[in-house]
Amino acid sequence: MSGPRPVVLSGPSGAGKSTLLKRLMKEYEGVFGFSVSHTTRNPRPGEEDGKDYHFVTKEKMQEGIDKDEFIENAEFSGNMYGTSKSSIEDVQAQNLICILDVDIQGVKNIKKTDLNPIYISIQPPSMEILEKRLRDRQTETEDSLQKRLEAARIDMELSKEPGVFDIVIVNDDLEEAYEKLKSVLIEEIEKVQDAQK
Ligand SMILES: Nc1nc2c(ncn2[C@@H]2O[C@H](COP(=O)(O)OP(=O)(O)O)[C@@H](O)[C@H]2O)c(=O)[nH]1
Numbered sequence: 001m002s003g004p005r006p007v008v009l010s011g012p013s014g015a016g017k018s019t020l021l022k023r024l025m026k027e028y029e030g031v032f033g034f035s036v037s038h039t040t041r042n043p044r045p046g047e048e049d050g051k052d053y054h055f056v057t058k059e060k061m062q063e064g065i066d067k068d069e070f071i072e073n074a075e076f077s078g079n080m081y082g083t084s085k086s087s088i089e090d091v092q093a094q095n096l097i098c099i100l101d102v103d104i105q106g107v108k109n110i111k112k113t114d115l116n117p118i119y120i121s122i123q124p125p126s127m128e129i130l131e132k133r134l135r136d137r138q139t140e141t142e143d144s145l146q147k148r149l150e151a152a153r154i155d156m157e158l159s160k161e162p163g164v165f166d167i168v169i170v171n172d173d174l175e176e177a178y179e180k181l182k183s184v185l186i187e188e189i190e191k192v193q194d195a196q197k
Pocket residue numbers: 010011012013014018037038041072073074076081082083101102103104105106107
């Protein structure tokens with residue numbers, strides 16, 4: 001399908017993906033569309049069903065996977081996550097830049113498809129800072145926090161492999177990380193804006 005190139009944001013839980021992408025979508029309203037994933041985890045306070053995620057039961061999720069409704073799915077920290085084909089099609093039908101927020105397994109599986117996105121990794125400055133951010137966010141139990149930190153170690157190693165990501169952004173200072181993210185995407189952003197004129 002033609003249209004703007006999608007963007008995959010990945011990186012450890014707590015690295016700052018949602019913070020950066022929410023800001024980007026706010027500054028460039030009408031340019032980006034978020035691919036709303038399915039998950040079996042519970043919603044956090046403030047999260048909206050259908051906006052942040054489609055919150056579903058394991059049975060419902062498995063049913064969708066069996067029906068081949070997902071382009072990729074993975075287990076993360078004891079829960080299932082997946083990108084449905086329709087979540088991407090909904091955004092692409094509007095000629096918007098589709099943003100996906102997926103873990104490293106999602107990156108590897110999307111590489112097997114013909115989506116052809118720009119792959120961006122958001123990394124924390126260190127494990128210590130990541131742990132502090134995750135604790136301060138106050139969304140995790142000790143168990144899910146430890147699972148996220150374990151997954152983060154794997155993610156940080158794999159993201160160093162050459163060729164996996166087009167760019168790795170270290171989110172130390174938020175302003176700097178945001179400016180870097182914008183500079184990577186500005187060409188695609190302007191294409192969409194020009195097409196809307
Ligand atoms: N493979 C895959 N990973 C996803 C998907 N949606 C979210 N994730 C990843 O699942 C992980 C956990 O997400 P979440 O529970 O929202 O926690 P958070 O990243 O700490 O805010 C993150 O690494 C997300 O990038 C998806 O559709 N597919």
